[in-house]
Amino acid sequence: MSGANFILLINLSVAGLLAASFMAVAFHDVGRAPARWLAFGYLLGMAYFAVEFSIPVFADARPVVVAAFAVFLGATIAFNGGLARKYDVAPPWPPMLFFLFVTTVAVYFVQDLPRQSLARMMVYQLPYAVMQFVGLAIVWSSRQRLARLDRILMAVLAASGLQFASKPFIAHALGGWGANPQAYVQSSYALVSQSLGTVFGLALALLMLAILVRDVLAEATSKSETDTLSRLLNRGGFTRHAEQAVLGAVRQGVPVALVIADLDHFKGVNDSFGHASGDRVIETFASFLREAAASHHVAGRIGGEEFAIILPGTNLAAARLFAEGARSAFGALPIDGLPVDNRCTASFGVAELHPSEDFADLMRRADQALYQAKNAGRDCVRVSAGPVNGQSSAAISIRADSGRN
Known part of the structure; x- marks a missing residue:
């Protein structure tokens, strides 16, 4: 098993654990719409890693590559939906879904370009970067007071967006992302790409878990300190x-x-x-x-x-x-x-x-x-x-x- 395949399996397992964690938060407080969207996003992440892992078994993997792109971009959109619910911002569903449709079509058509083409790599990676910066804009535009954890989340979203934008150049520097989709998991770029995905995906998930747990505890503390009749502090x-x-x-x-x-x-x-x-x-x-x-x-x-x-x-x-x-x-x-x-x-x-x-x-x-x-x-x-x-x-x-x- 190649190093990239091993990391794919790790990512699949981690995405499942994170989805379960967000679902646990959602079940703890049924009003936690952010946790439900984040759980859905990481379930889509699981699906993406499963599709990526299965690519070598297909003779013609191009449709599977397009499907993997759409699923992962859908995961970032669901993540942004959770951010919007958490930070009390209207979720930009129409533009995000339209962006998903347009970029999926674009990825389908660039399959005919040379595989090592920089333009092809950018069409595949830049939409992910855009969604990370959309998430950053959602947090930035919040009417809530942003604490230190929220500002760290913004920094990680920005860094994640930059790493997606840099991946075409990383792939080019490392000799490309394989001669064909089946060879992707054997490439040095796959190992670097999946490792970066693990680091940023886990960092964002842990930050969101910490923020949601912080809010649950703050709400519990507020309830314990509030007089029911007057709605002032007890x-x-x-x-x-x-x-x-x-x-x-x-x-x-x-x-x-x-x-x-x-x-x-x-x-x-x-x-x-x-x-x-x-x-x-x-x-x-x-x-x-x-x-x-x-x-x-x-x-x-x-x-x-x-x-x-x-x-x-x-x-x-x-x-x-x-x-x-x-x-x-x-x-x-x-x-x-x-x-x-x-x-x-x-x-x-x-x-x-x-x-x-x-x-x-x-x-x-x-x-x-x-x-x-x-x-x-x-x-x-x-x-x-x-x-x-x-x-x-x-x-x-x-x-x-x-x-x-």
Whole structure:
């Protein structure tokens, strides 16, 4: 058995294992359309390697060569379909399928050219390069935020496209790709070509598996950190993300503030109008908080009717204004299921991180400021001016003019 034949068998086995891996990811989460397309792509890859391996048994292998080309190009198209689904880009099916048809026809007609013709080799290899660059364009055009793994994937797609484009020249330098299709597997070029295919095919597959598993884990983590009713972070999720935001603000040398809010007389809402109405109050305040928060803010529901939001890049004065604006706006909101003249209010505690503090200290002072706001009659904002002799001092009470309790 030639070295190229041996690598073909390895590629056939690897493609099968990769297809099974992507199918396992798809079965784990039936919503994973990217995994299904990638599994299909590697199944087509298996078919391609099987066809390549069978070429020597055909007296006239030209139709088989054309079929092998179409199957492998179809595999790259399916791979791009998986990329498009993963990166939330509309799959360019019509142009890709039209390209498949046109290039397959072109490969059929160039079979009459001299086998070692550079033009013939380029017609066979360049479509693969084009599909790799289409995949690169799909990832590049994504509206998602690209992480390091995504950028590595783009680099590997570019390198894979370049290696396909260079194969005609590699074949020419190595003395061609065999006197006929049957002799291909005995050529030095076949060994190099199949080896390159193994390296890039495996690299792309492992990267996509890593990216899909990363997304599955991130989704599972997000679900575990999300409060079902409010759709904000729960206490554990808020603490983790808030600590990271505080550390980031400290590293950047910018201020960071914390606002804690507690819904006033919430037990009375439940007792008077029922728990369904209480849930709607929670949902309304959470929705309001999501809309008021910027993309770099971290908001969460940290208790039954208690909420918190961390504000990186915000000092105490600006955080107080944020809290007062939230207090005033929420107090004017109608709540579904409550009488028209009934308005819900909230009390707020605000603190800014000081150099000697950590997140726990910040949380403690904001909570103490909230406690003072509740004792002051509710529907107001209290701010903690900062630690004094190990204790927190709270000052500046902002009360609603209406005098609501």
